[in-house]
Amino acid sequence: MSVVLKIKTATVQAIEQLYGMSLPADQILVNATKPEFEGDYTVVLFAFVKQLKKSPDALGQELGDALVAANPTLFSSYNIIKGFLNLLVANQFWMDFVEQEKNNALFGTQQTNGKSVMVEYSSPNTNKPLHLGHLRNNFLGWSIAEILKVNGYQVTKTCIVNDRGIHICKSMIAWQLFANGATPESTNMKGDHFVGDYYVKFNDEYKLQIAALVATGIDAAQAEKEAPIMKATQQMLLDWENGNAEVLSLWKRMNEWVYAGFDTTYKKIGSDFDKTYFESQTYLLGKDLVAEGLEKKVFFQKDDTSVWIDLTADGLDEKLVQRKDGTSVYMTQDIGLAVNKYNEFKADQSIYVVGDEQNYHFKVLKLICQKLGIPAADGIYHLSYGMVELPTGKMKSREGTVVDADDLVDAMLNIAQQKTEELGKVKDFTTEELAELYNTIGLGALKFFLLRVDPKKKMIFNPEESIDFHGFTGPFIQYTHARIKSILRKLSAEPFATNTAAGILLPLEKSLAKHLELFPDTISEAATEHDPSKLAIYLFELAKLFNTFYTQHSIANAESEEKKLIRLQLANLSALVLSKGMRLLGINVPERM
RNA sequence: GGUUCGGUAGCUCAGCUGGAUAGAGCACAAACCUUCUAAGUUUGGGGUCAUUGGUUCGAAUCCAAUCCGGAUCACCA
Numbered sequence: 001m002s003v004v005l006k007i008k009t010a011t012v013q014a015i016e017q018l019y020g021m022s023l024p025a026d027q028i029l030v031n032a033t034k035p036e037f038e039g040d041y042t043v044v045l046f047a048f049v050k051q052l053k054k055s056p057d058a059l060g061q062e063l064g065d066a067l068v069a070a071n072p073t074l075f076s077s078y079n080i081i082k083g084f085l086n087l088l089v090a091n092q093f094w095m096d097f098v099e100q101e102k103n104n105a106l107f108g109t110q111q112t113n114g115k116s117v118m119v120e121y122s123s124p125n126t127n128k129p130l131h132l133g134h135l136r137n138n139f140l141g142w143s144i145a146e147i148l149k150v151n152g153y154q155v156t157k158t159c160i161v162n163d164r165g166i167h168i169c170k171s172m173i174a175w176q177l178f179a180n181g182a183t184p185e186s187t188n189m190k191g192d193h194f195v196g197d198y199y200v201k202f203n204d205e206y207k208l209q210i211a212a213l214v215a216t217g218i219d220a221a222q223a224e225k226e227a228p229i230m231k232a233t234q235q236m237l238l239d240w241e242n243g244n245a246e247v248l249s250l251w252k253r254m255n256e257w258v259y260a261g262f263d264t265t266y267k268k269i270g271s272d273f274d275k276t277y278f279e280s281q282t283y284l285l286g287k288d289l290v291a292e293g294l295e296k297k298v299f300f301q302k303d304d305t306s307v308w309i310d311l312t313a314d315g316l317d318e319k320l321v322q323r324k325d326g327t328s329v330y331m332t333q334d335i336g337l338a339v340n341k342y343n344e345f346k347a348d349q350s351i352y353v354v355g356d357e358q359n360y361h362f363k364v365l366k367l368i369c370q371k372l373g374i375p376a377a378d379g380i381y382h383l384s385y386g387m388v389e390l391p392t393g394k395m396k397s398r399e400g401t402v403v404d405a406d407d408l409v410d411a412m413l414n415i416a417q418q419k420t421e422e423l424g425k426v427k428d429f430t431t432e433e434l435a436e437l438y439n440t441i442g443l444g445a446l447k448f449f450l451l452r453v454d455p456k457k458k459m460i461f462n463p464e465e466s467i468d469f470h471g472f473t474g475p476f477i478q479y480t481h482a483r484i485k486s487i488l489r490k491l492s493a494e495p496f497a498t499n500t501a502a503g504i505l506l507p508l509e510k511s512l513a514k515h516l517e518l519f520p521d522t523i524s525e526a527a528t529e530h531d532p533s534k535l536a537i538y539l540f541e542l543a544k545l546f547n548t549f550y551t552q553h554s555i556a557n558a559e560s561e562e563k564k565l566i567r568l569q570l571a572n573l574s575a576l577v578l579s580k581g582m583r584l585l586g587i588n589v590p591e592r593m
Numbered sequence: 594g595g596u597u598c599g600g601u602a603g604c605u606c607a608g609c610u611g612g613a614u615a616g617a618g619c620a621c622a623a624a625c626c627u628u629c630u631a632a633g634u635u636u637g638g639g640g641u642c643a644u645u646g647g648u649u650c651g652a653a654u655c656c657a658a659u660c661c662g663g664a665u666c667a668c669c670a
Contacts, residue, residue, distance in 0.1 A: 034613060044612055084613065165670060323668045330670050360665050453606060469632055471618040479632045487629045547633060556629045
C-alpha cells in the first residue's frame with residue numbers, strides 16, 4: 001500500500017473515531033507538502049471544516065494528535081498552517097521501505113488481475129516507408145502494452161497491415177510504367193523505400209496528366225477522373241478484387257519488398273507484435289453483420305439499397321455501412337475485425353492506438369458495436385494521439401515534407417556516436433559494444449523525446465534542431481543510471497547487509513526515498529490514463545534528484561558505515577527503478593556510457 | 594456551420610478530480626572537475642496561465658461567452 005493511501009486510510013479512521021463520521025478515502029485530499037513548509041504530506045482540511053463545524057485550526061489539532069497517536073510508525077509529528085495539516089512521516093518508515101525494496105526486481109509489478117487486453121498499433125500502409133508519425137504510434141503502443149503488463153493485464157499486441165486498396169495500386173501502376181523491371185536488389189534499396197518512390201512517381205505523373213488535360217480545356221475535377229494513370233489504377237483495383245493472377249502476383253511481390261523493409265525497421269526500433277492481421281484478409285469481414293443489423297433494425301436501407309445507421313439521436317450523423325453495390329466500407333471492416341478479434345482472443349479490452357484524426361471514426365465504431373450488442377463493444381478504447389508536426393505545419397508524404405523513420409533513427413545513432421567519441425569514456429569497448437551503446441543512446445533519445453509529452457497533444461518536431469541529449473531527455477536518465485552502476489561496481493555492493501541503524505535521514509536522502517516510493521503509483525497511473533509521459537516525467541525527476549544527491553553526499557566516503565549502507569541501498573533502488581521504468585518506455589539503460 | 598481537442602516563460606512542455614508564493618528542460622548570463630562518470634551540479638534574469646464574466650474561504654484548474662489554432666463531419670482507408 002502506498003504512503004498516500006495509508007495516510008488517507010488513517011485519516012478516515014481518525015475522523016470516524018473522533019467525530020463518528022465516515023468518509024470515503026477518495027474524499028481526503030492528500031498532497032505532497034510544499035518545500036517551503038515542514039512536512040512530507042499534507043491533508044487539506046477545508047473540505048470537512050463545514051461538515052464538522054469546526055475551525056480549521058481546531059480540527060487540525062485534534063486530527064494531527066489522533067493520527068500521530070494511532071500511527072506511531074508512520075508519523076513522527078505534524079504542524080498546521082492556515083487549514084493545511086502537514087504530516088511528517090517518520091524517518092524509520094522511509095528506511096524500512098528502502099530496506100525492504102532495495103533489491104526487489106518486482107518493485108512496482110502488480111499481480112495478475114485476470115483481465116486481458118489487446119493493443120493494436122502501428123497499422124502501416126504498404127505503399128510507403130514509415131515516418132516520424134508512425135514512430136510516435138509504435139513507441140506509444142509498445143509502451144502502453146508493457147505498462148499494462150506490469151499492472152497485471154495479459155496483453156496481446158496486434159498490428160493491422162493496410163495491404164490493399166487504391167493507394168497500393170498506385171505504386172504498382174507506377175512501377176509497371178517506370179521501373180523497367182528494377183527491384184530493391186537491383187537498385188540496392190530498402191524495399192519499403194523502393195516502393196515508396198514509385199508512389200511518389202505516381203503522384204508526379206498524375207499531376208502532369210491532370211495539367212495536360214486542363215490545358216485542353218477540361219475542368220480540374222473532371223481531369224482528375226479522366227487522367228489515364230488514374231483510370232488504369234482503378235482498373236487494377238478491380239482486377240485485384242476479381243483475383244486477376246497477374247495483378248495478384250505483382251501485388252504480392254511488391255508487398256514482400258515492403259515487408260522486408262518494415263521488418264528491418266521494426267527490429268531496429270524494437271517493435272514487435274503477437275498477431276498481425278492483413279486487411280486483404282479482413283476487408284470482407286462484417287458483411288454478415290450488416291444483414292444481422294438490418295434484421296435487428298439497428299441499420300436501415302435506403303431506396304438505392306445502400307445501408308446506413310442513424311446516429312442523430314447520439315448527436316452524430318447518418319453513417320454508411322454498406323454501399324449500394326453491396327460492398328463494405330472501412331467502418332464495416334472494422335466492426336468485422338473487432339468481432340473477429342474478440343472471437344479469437346476474448347479480450348476484455350481492446351485498445352486502438354490511432355491518430356486523433358480518427359476520433360470520429362472510433363466514436364462511431366464503438367456506438368455501432370454497442371447497438372449491435374457485440375460483446376467486445378464496451379471494451380473498445382481509442383488511444384488517440386496527436387500528430388507530429390513540423391514548424392512549417394503538417395507532414396505530407398506527397399509533398400516530400402515527411403521525416404523518414406529510418407533516416408531519423410540513423411541520424412540519432414550518428415549523434416550518439418559523435419557525442420560518445422567526444423567524451424571518450426568508453427575507449428575500451430569492442431566494436432560490437434560500441435554499436436550497441438550508440439543504439440541504446442540514440443534510440444533512447446528519440447523514444448524519450450516522443451513519449452515524454454502527453455499523447456493526446458500534437459507535438460512539434462523541428463528537424464533543424466537535433467534532439468537534445470541534455471536535460472529532460474533519455475540520455476540524461478541513461479547517464480544517471482550508468483553513474484550509479486559505476487559506483488556499485490567500485491564498491492562491489494552486493495549483497496547488502498541488513499540495515500539495522502535507526503539513523504537520521506538527511507533531507508536529500510529522504511527526498512530520494514520518498515520519490516522512489518511513488519514508482520508503483522506512477523506506473524498504475526500511466527496505465528489507467530494510457531499515458532507513458534507520466535512515467536517519463538517521473539523518471540526524469542528521479543534522475544534529477546539522484547544527481548543532486550550525488551553531488552552533495554559521497555557514498556564511498558560516507559560519514560559512517562550506516563550512512564554508506566543506506567546510501568548504497570538508495571543508489572541501488574534508484575538504478576533499479578530507472579532501469580525498469582525506462583524499459584517500460586522501450587528504452588534500455590547502459591551500464592557505462 | 595455542427596462536433597471535438599488545444600492556447601501556460603523567447604522555444605518545447607509539466608501542472609488541470611479546485612488548495613499554500615505557477616514549475617521543468619532548452620536558450621541566455623555566471624560559478625563548480627587532484628575526491629564515487631561534468632551527457633552532471635549550483636545561481637540568476639525571464640509569466641496579464643488567450644480574453645471577459647461567473648461559481649467560493651480559495652480558480653491556471655470548474656461553468657458560460659468570445660477570440661485564435663488543429664482535427665473531423667466522404668458510397669477514401
